[in-house]
Amino acid sequence: MKRSRKTGILTVVSGFSGSGKGTIMKQLLEKYPDTYALSISATTRTPRPGESHGKEYFFVSEEEFLAMIENHALLEYAQYVNHYYGTPEAYVRQQLDQGKDVILEIEIQGALKVREAHPDTLLLFVTPPNGEELKNRLTERGTETEEVIRSRLSRAWQEAQGVEAYDYLVINDNLDECVEQVHTIIQNEHARVAGNHELIEKIRAELKGFAKGE
Ligand code: 5GP
16 A cells, blocks of 8 residues: 655654563564664663674763763663663664654653654553563573662563553563564554645545546
């Protein structure tokens, strides 16, 4: 179906630390590489084993991060458990203009800032089926100290208070189903009347012509 919308859909995906949202995003991009672009954030936290600069994150110093804020290079930024995280704006703009559906995997403060700046942003929240499962996933990951896990669980509790600001809740108990659900939700956004003014105007003009007997 050809639509008039030329720019992509901007989607924010949030979820508790350990909700599995990273894995969902990875699979979504592997399955539909021509449809989606995943924004790479800048952060002041240190890389986990296996993470590399420019892939999972741009790992920067606090001075570098503050300079990005100063230069208005970030679409949004927030502090999360003692570190800064932010979305470089240029890449997001460029990918949207090329018609890619861009995904930001960010926490709730950032999500709300993005929606304020761009009201047509789609907000998805990913959760495991229950709290116990979240605690187990964080512990089993084995990449964080007990203290950090406790801070992340406390942050998860805080974030749970803000879920109503989101448009859709995605329950992550079956990975493949979750990936398809996220894909369907985002692709349905393309059908919104508000994003299809040009096509509607074109059909109106044609119908007007027919009504006049042209
Ligand atoms: P992690 O340290 O586990 O990679 O990420 C911690 C939290 O920061 C996650 O909820 C993640 O979604 C969020 N996050 C990652 N990048 C950004 C960003 O650019 N901006 C904001 N506001 N949050 C981010």
